[in-house]
Amino acid sequence: MSATDQTFSAGEADAHGHASVDVTTLDAELIERADVATSDVAEYATWLGDDSLVLGQRLGELVSRAPELEEDVALGNIALDLIGHARSLLHYAGSATGQSEDDLAYWRGEPEFRSLHLMEQPNGDFAHIIARQFVTAHYLFELYSRLRASADETLAAIASKAVKEVDYHRDHSVQWVLRLSLGTDESRRRMLAALSDVWPYVDELFRDEPIIDRLEGVAVRPSTLRAAFDAAIAPVLVEAELEVPQGFTASGGGRRGVHSEHLAFLLAELQVLTRAHPGATW
Amino acid sequence: MTAPGNSATEIWPLWEVFVRSSRGLSHVHVGSLHAPDETLAVRNARDLYTRRGEGVSVWVVPADAITTSDPDAKGAFFESPSGKNYRHASYYSKSEGVKHL
Numbered sequence: 001m002s003a004t005d006q007t008f009s010a011g012e013a014d015a016h017g018h019a020s021v022d023v024t025t026l027d028a029e030l031i032e033r034a035d036v037a038t039s040d041v042a043e044y045a046t047w048l049g050d051d052s053l054v055l056g057q058r059l060g061e062l063v064s065r066a067p068e069l070e071e072d073v074a075l076g077n078i079a080l081d082l083i084g085h086a087r088s089l090l091h092y093a094g095s096a097t098g099q100s101e102d103d104l105a106y107w108r109g110e111p112e113f114r115s116l117h118l119m120e121q122p123n124g125d126f127a128h129i130i131a132r133q134f135v136t137a138h139y140l141f142e143l144y145s146r147l148r149a150s151a152d153e154t155l156a157a158i159a160s161k162a163v164k165e166v167d168y169h170r171d172h173s174v175q176w177v178l179r180l181s182l183g184t185d186e187s188r189r190r191m192l193a194a195l196s197d198v199w200p201y202v203d204e205l206f207r208d209e210p211i212i213d214r215l216e217g218v219a220v221r222p223s224t225l226r227a228a229f230d231a232a233i234a235p236v237l238v239e240a241e242l243e244v245p246q247g248f249t250a251s252g253g254g255r256r257g258v259h260s261e262h263l264a265f266l267l268a269e270l271q272v273l274t275r276a277h278p279g280a281t282w
Numbered sequence: 283m284t285a286p287g288n289s290a291t292e293i294w295p296l297w298e299v300f301v302r303s304s305r306g307l308s309h310v311h312v313g314s315l316h317a318p319d320e321t322l323a324v325r326n327a328r329d330l331y332t333r334r335g336e337g338v339s340v341w342v343v344p345a346d347a348i349t350t351s352d353p354d355a356k357g358a359f360f361e362s363p364s365g366k367n368y369r370h371a372s373y374y375s376k377s378e379g380v381k382h383l
Contacts, residue, residue, distance in 0.1 A: 068294065070315050070326040077329050175322060 035095065035154045042096035043114070043211055044219045045155065046104070047255060048143075049089030050115035053105055054263065055136055056082030057270050058123060067126050074172060075129070081165040088158045106274040110264045111257040117250055118201035120263040124194065127187070130176040131194035134233070137169035139205050142228045143220055151217040174236050181240035196245040204252035205229075296345040297323040299330075301337040309341050317342075 037045060059079035066072035090101035118136060123129050144166060147159035180191040206226040212219055237243065253259070274280075294316035300309035312331045317323035323342040332340065351359050367373045 068316065070294075070317060070330060073333075074326065074329045077333060172325065175325065179318065179322075 035092070037092050037096040037152075037154070039096050040211055040214050041152055041155070041218060042093045044215055045089045045093035047114045049086045049093055049101075049104070050113050051119050051136075051140075052082040052089065053086035053270075054113070054115040054119040054266060055132075056080070056086060057266055058119065058121075059129075061123060062129070071126075078133070078169050078172065081162075081169065085158070085162045085165075088161075092154050092158070102274070106271045110259055110267055113257065113259065113263060113267070114255050115259075115263070116201070116204050116254045117252055117260050118198065118205065119254075120260060120266055121198070121201065122262055124197070125190055126176075127180050127190035127194035128197060130173055130180060131191070131198040133169060133173040134177050134236075135198055135202055135205075137166055137173050138229055138232050139225065140166040141170050142225045142232065146220045146225070150219070155218065177236060177242070178240050181242050191240075191242070195242060196247060199245040200248055200250040201252075203249045204254065207252060207255070209255050294318050297327070297342045298345050298348060299327045300341040300343070301327075301331055302339040302341075303337055305338060309339065312336075314345060320344075 056079045059075050059082065063072065063076050063079070066075050086105070087101050090104045094100055094104050118132060121128075121132060141163065144159040144163035148156050148163060150156040150159065177191065180187040182188070206222045206229070208221055208223050212221050250260075251258075295318070296314055297317055297320075298314050299312050301312045302309045315323065315326050315330055317326045320342060324340055327340045327342050331337070363369060
């Protein structure tokens with residue numbers, strides 16, 4: 001938690017506790033580095049930053065709507081962790097073109113987003129949220145674990161910090177997968193339905209794009225994460241008495257800016273205030 | 283009837299949370315929360331009570347496992363010590379010449 005909370009508490013609060021959003025700061029290690037990404041590295045950082053931003057925004061929709069107060073806070077914490085990762089990654093991505101992380105988050109259109117389709121899928125019921133978290137947290141954990149060894153020091157630094165947080169997200173999702181699948185008939189029915197609805201989008205997480213060939217040693221080749229991902233989820237599925245769903249594979253295309261019908265609506269909500277009041281602070 | 287999830291108005295059990303803020307200090311009661319079992323109670327406690335770096339260790343205890351003194355019996359329980367200053371070590375004057383006190 002420390003990363004995002006420090007980020008958001010860094011703003012100067014007045015006597016009434018109002019924090020000014022525009023004075024929140026990124027981690028010192030990022031500012032001090034002041035590295036400028038090459039365009040290929042920026043594209044890769046945009047991939048990962050957009051994944052975190054879109055998933056964080058989806059989870060943010062649940063604030064005040066989770067089934068229990070405690071779970072509301074847990075999911076809100078996870079959303080804030082992800083937004084923190086997105087800020088770092090998009091800050092770095094923007095360094096290639098002189099744009100800020102806010103420029104990239106609020107002023108790009110849907111075709112310019114590079115997030116995976118799984119991240120933008122609507123929340124659905126609690127089992128669907130958990131199924132999506134189960135997949136994304138395991139994927140992000142394997143990804144950041146490997147990215148810590150990137151030849152790009154900024155990406156490696158971001159990954160080192162993020163991996164500890166997604167490790168907790170992983171644990172959170174595993175706890176709930178076990179409880180839902182081994183709970184009541186109703187919770188198991190929902191868990192099975194959620195897993196089979198989420199699974200068509202899993203394949204896209206591990207698809208290579210041409211840019212990966214140019215980033216050898218810098219980026220993690222997505223296809224090489226599949227074995228570690230499968231190995232990590234296998235014991236959980238066994239304990240939960242679940243099986244990897246069989247079925248169709250979604251077309252994907254998020255890395256090339258081709259999205260499902262859901263992203264535009266998510267971005268409209270994310271961007272509406274900034275676009276209505278450009279430059280506003282509060 | 284009492285199986286989890288069978289009642290629409292079911293409430294998760296209550297847990298009391300104790301957090302140790304740093305090594306060498308004792309765990310201090312910080313509040314309570316609801317959770318379906320002890321494993322999730324610890325995780326909920328982590329999310330609710332340590333998100334600003336407050337702790338290095340968390341305990342959770344089922345609230346109904348705590349036996350408390352009776353609030354209506356405050357008199358019988360706690361008033362007896364008042365007026366009995368001699369129960370404090372400082373009540374006694376030190377004899378002359380006694381060292382290391």
